[in-house]
Amino acid sequence: MDPIVALDQVEVDYPDRGRALGPFSFSVAPGEIVALVGPSGSGKSTALRLLAGLEGPTGGSLRRDLGRGETSVVFQAPTLAPWLSAQANVALPLELSGMPKHEAHAQAGLALDRVGLAAARSARPAQLSGGMAMRVSLARALATGPKLLLLDEPFAALDEITRRTLADDVLKLWAQSRPAIVFVTHSVEEAAYMAARVVVMTRGPGRIAGEISIPGELPRPQAFRATPGFRQAAEDISTCLAQDAGDVR
Numbered sequence: 001m002d003p004i005v006a007l008d009q010v011e012v013d014y015p016d017r018g019r020a021l022g023p024f025s026f027s028v029a030p031g032e033i034v035a036l037v038g039p040s041g042s043g044k045s046t047a048l049r050l051l052a053g054l055e056g057p058t059g060g061s062l063r064r065d066l067g068r069g070e071t072s073v074v075f076q077a078p079t080l081a082p083w084l085s086a087q088a089n090v091a092l093p094l095e096l097s098g099m100p101k102h103e104a105h106a107q108a109g110l111a112l113d114r115v116g117l118a119a120a121r122s123a124r125p126a127q128l129s130g131g132m133a134m135r136v137s138l139a140r141a142l143a144t145g146p147k148l149l150l151l152d153e154p155f156a157a158l159d160e161i162t163r164r165t166l167a168d169d170v171l172k173l174w175a176q177s178r179p180a181i182v183f184v185t186h187s188v189e190e191a192a193y194m195a196a197r198v199v200v201m202t203r204g205p206g207r208i209a210g211e212i213s214i215p216g217e218l219p220r221p222q223a224f225r226a227t228p229g230f231r232q233a234a235e236d237i238s239t240c241l242a243q244d245a246g247d248v249r
Contacts, residue, residue, distance in 0.1 A: 004066055093144055163190065
């Protein structure tokens, strides 16, 4: 299956801090879930911005087989407009794309239903817990029906129980429409739980230290974290992270 987005030997250089990424080759197939894991400064968020089309590489090539509105990004902070209700926040990108307001709000309501926030449509961001605000961000990202969903450490500021609940929520939402998902995380266990493939990056400038395929079906069955396959995958990711930088390819 042809990838929907591909980076081929890309490099990203910044005038103030030199090379941030590369050479780095990476592709994502339709419906695939991939995690990017690596130390701080390894270029994970830079790679995500390239995949989103928010910036271009200094060297190498970037190919995106995606149209307008087919990519959605969820950041670590929910980035909700504080003066708008949850439903209006979700409807905003739909309205900006030209959809009539009444239709955008109806679609936004359905998206909030999907993430379990039907009762919070009129709530303002200040009235929402951290987990609820992140669900609104997910609803906003999914409302446009993206083919590619990019998540930049979306659960980093949340407690462990909420993180685990949202991980399951994302996988359930993925099962409904099967967008490709690429997410950045510092959590080895989160990567092993949510992704079918984990790409481990080196210290900056980020390159690929290794790739680990995670066994088992998605969404994950109950008690998946207790299985030998999950434990071994988490150990393999940790080992790859710890390996000497001279082993990169």
